[in-house]
Amino acid sequence: KAGVTQTPRYLIKTRGQQVTLSCSPISGHRSVSWYQQTPGQGLQFLFEYFSETQRNKGNFPGRFSGRQFSNSRSEMNVSTLELGDSALYLCASISGGNTGELFFGEGSRLTVL
Amino acid sequence: AQRVTQPEKLLSVFKGAPVELKCNYSYSGSPELFWYVQYSRQRLQLLLRHISRESIKGFTADLNKGETSFHLKKPFAQEEDSAMYYCALTNAGGTSYGKLTFGQGTILTVHP
Numbered sequence: 001k002a003g004v005t006q007t008p009r010y011l012i013k014t015r016g017q018q019v020t021l022s023c024s025p026i027s028g029h030r031s032v033s034w035y036q037q038t039p040g041q042g043l044q045f046l047f048e049y050f051s052e053t054q055r056n057k058g059n060f061p062g063r064f065s066g067r068q069f070s071n072s073r074s075e076m077n078v079s080t081l082e083l084g085d086s087a088l089y090l091c092a093s094i095s096g097g098n099t100g101e102l103f104f105g106e107g108s109r110l111t112v113l
Numbered sequence: 114a115q116r117v118t119q120p121e122k123l124l125s126v127f128k129g130a131p132v133e134l135k136c137n138y139s140y141s142g143s144p145e146l147f148w149y150v151q152y153s154r155q156r157l158q159l160l161l162r163h164i165s166r167e168s169i170k171g172f173t174a175d176l177n178k179g180e181t182s183f184h185l186k187k188p189f190a191q192e193e194d195s196a197m198y199y200c201a202l203t204n205a206g207g208t209s210y211g212k213l214t215f216g217q218g219t220i221l222t223v224h225p
Contacts, residue, residue, distance in 0.1 A: 048211035
């Protein structure tokens with residue numbers, strides 16, 4: 001089974017621009033979560049989607065948004081980029097049933113200049 | 114507010130020595146606790162969850178609700194245990210496991 005795939009793996013943007021990151025979950029997984037990882041704040045929850053609906057949202061400004069498509073693929077968007085948005089963005093898909101296991105992708109590393 | 118605290122950023126032990134990675138949490142409801150691990154050049158992955166009560170790769174973790182702790186232990190550390198370890202929690206009563214609160218992580222180094 002292919003793992004969680006995130007694209008692009010690396011990207012550089014400048015302040016004020018926007019960015020879209022993509023995540024393809026493991027086949028059959030309907031739930032996708034996004035996390036921001038930084039050296040200072042660690043891993044912080046952004047949002048979770050299940051069957052195209054946002055199920056949970058973390059404490060991030062409205063510049064951070066996401067969506068999920070009918071094939072369970074998910075995208076997150078950050079508008080009006082700030083220097084502090086530089087981070088590794090991790091996507092995780094969640095197995096069915098009640099195992100509670102998150103399967104993480106390798107992440108998209110965003111650098112904002 | 115829920116919080117997970119891992120007091121040690123770095124932990125070094127010698128091969129064969131016991132190792133304990135500390136995790137304390139604060140949560141008003143009924144938590145479900147996990148340990149995730151990230152080996153060098155690998156993805157973050159689940160090591161164990163308290164509800165399954167399993168021993169994975171020789172590691173165990175016991176949930177102590179009185180002390181609000183979920184320490185990870187292994188009696189004899191191996192060099193391949195060197196990795197970053199994250200303690201995480203979610204709401205046991207919820208329907209979603211996608212929202213985890215992570216600790217800051219502990220880098221474990223096992224010396225030969």
